[in-house]
Amino acid sequence: MTEIHKGLAGVVVDTTAISKVNPETNSLLYRGYPVQELAANCTFEEVAYLLWHGELPTPVQLAEFETLERSLRPLDAAVKRVIDELPLTAHPMDVVRTAVSVIGAMDATLTEPGGIADPELNQKRAIYLFAQLPTIVAYDQRRRRDEQLIEPREDLGFSANFLHMTFGDVPDLVVVNAFDVSMILYAEHSFNASTFASRVVTSTLADLYSAVTAGIGALKGPLHGGANEAVMHVFEEIGTAELVGLWLDRALEEKRKIMGFGHRVYKSGDSRVPTMKAALDTLIAEYDRPDLIELYDELEKQMTERKNILPNLDYPSGPAYHLTGFDTEMFTPLFVAARITGWTAHIAEQLASNALIRPLSEYNGPAERHVTERSL
Numbered sequence: 001m002t003e004i005h006k007g008l009a010g011v012v013v014d015t016t017a018i019s020k021v022n023p024e025t026n027s028l029l030y031r032g033y034p035v036q037e038l039a040a041n042c043t044f045e046e047v048a049y050l051l052w053h054g055e056l057p058t059p060v061q062l063a064e065f066e067t068l069e070r071s072l073r074p075l076d077a078a079v080k081r082v083i084d085e086l087p088l089t090a091h092p093m094d095v096v097r098t099a100v101s102v103i104g105a106m107d108a109t110l111t112e113p114g115g116i117a118d119p120e121l122n123q124k125r126a127i128y129l130f131a132q133l134p135t136i137v138a139y140d141q142r143r144r145r146d147e148q149l150i151e152p153r154e155d156l157g158f159s160a161n162f163l164h165m166t167f168g169d170v171p172d173l174v175v176v177n178a179f180d181v182s183m184i185l186y187a188e189h190s191f192n193a194s195t196f197a198s199r200v201v202t203s204t205l206a207d208l209y210s211a212v213t214a215g216i217g218a219l220k221g222p223l224h225g226g227a228n229e230a231v232m233h234v235f236e237e238i239g240t241a242e243l244v245g246l247w248l249d250r251a252l253e254e255k256r257k258i259m260g261f262g263h264r265v266y267k268s269g270d271s272r273v274p275t276m277k278a279a280l281d282t283l284i285a286e287y288d289r290p291d292l293i294e295l296y297d298e299l300e301k302q303m304t305e306r307k308n309i310l311p312n313l314d315y316p317s318g319p320a321y322h323l324t325g326f327d328t329e330m331f332t333p334l335f336v337a338a339r340i341t342g343w344t345a346h347i348a349e350q351l352a353s354n355a356l357i358r359p360l361s362e363y364n365g366p367a368e369r370h371v372t373e374r375s376l
């Protein structure tokens, strides 16, 4: 019998120069740089540039990139029209996926000869989606609150502008910084499910937008990006720190997966959690919500003691986005706005050294039989 690697667990399917996840040392490098150093010293724009180009930008390169990105932020009228047509019952991830699809359908360069796989065109598309996604997500959050679109501001960086477009003002610097850190930490994580989905689609030589929408679809599930919003639902279900024990007894008895805990690769802690937890702590102080961190700490403590399963990045990010003011269902689209950098870097890497991704399976259905032998 062939050895089956369910969920491709432990299988190395290709090389990548974009990031290195090292569970032995609990570390994560983007193009060689520890993610904690990037979060402490760089903006998300610089990290995006690094992921795409392999090097941090010089001041001139950064200024050029920022000018271009800021000019691409206004929402395309056709995209706005389509979003306006979507019911509020649609999950915001479906709105984001649809908006990216519309942008792709309007990209006439895709039908030019060689237009699909051209590296320069793909880099332009990546920057365009990077610039558009905050506007799309902010607009969707606002329309759900019956509020008008706020136009992007060219005088603000990525995160300050994102928050301004969502809430109508630029929050305190600690809030903008915490948000920027979350974007950096969410940007890239090697061959996770959504990146792999994007690479599978790219391997067929389909276009970048098809690969990105596949990534969005894969990210939506609660075992992957959808966990950041699921964490907030768990907090709401539990209520207060004192009730964690009772809640966990029942959840574990029912064999529920506790959202925000566990990871396919890290088994002794997610490298990004301490940095995001520190950012969450600044928000707890800013918004004076010790009750939330008590609940957070208690669930983490009991999960560690009882199951020895540690939090992943979605655990501190969920409450951080809640405190920032986003509705819970907007959390995973925020992940999309960050991971667009990693996905598009991987799409470029896949195309540069492509092989169709097509694994094998072991058939375990009925033995060969024939229609004429049917008992009627």
Ligand SMILES: CC(=O)SCCNC(=O)CCNC(=O)[C@H](O)C(C)(C)COP(=O)(O)OP(=O)(O)OC[C@H]1O[C@@H](n2cnc3c(N)ncnc32)[C@H](O)[C@@H]1OP(=O)(O)O
Pocket (backbone or CB within 6 Å): 222, 223, 224, 225, 227, 256, 257, 258, 259, 260, 261, 262, 263, 264, 265, 309, 312, 313, 314
């Ligand atoms: C940014 C991200 O995408 S990070 C991931 C976000 N996802 C979540 O937070 C969802 C909750 N977590 C999970 O479902 C899982 O931990 C996953 C899907 C992330 C990883 O799954 P796997 O690699 O298949 O888990 P793994 O094989 O290590 O599981 C080992 C055992 O721990 C259990 N386990 C793992 N995570 C959890 C959890 N969060 N709650 C309860 N039990 C868990 C498994 O059920 C399994 O138990 P068993 O041996 O009795 O069957």
Ligand SMILES: O=C([O-])CC(=O)C(=O)O
Pocket (backbone or CB within 6 Å): 186, 188, 189, 191, 192, 193, 224, 264, 265, 312, 313
């Ligand atoms: O690596 C994974 O499997 C999931 C994850 O943490 C991420 O995509 O950020």
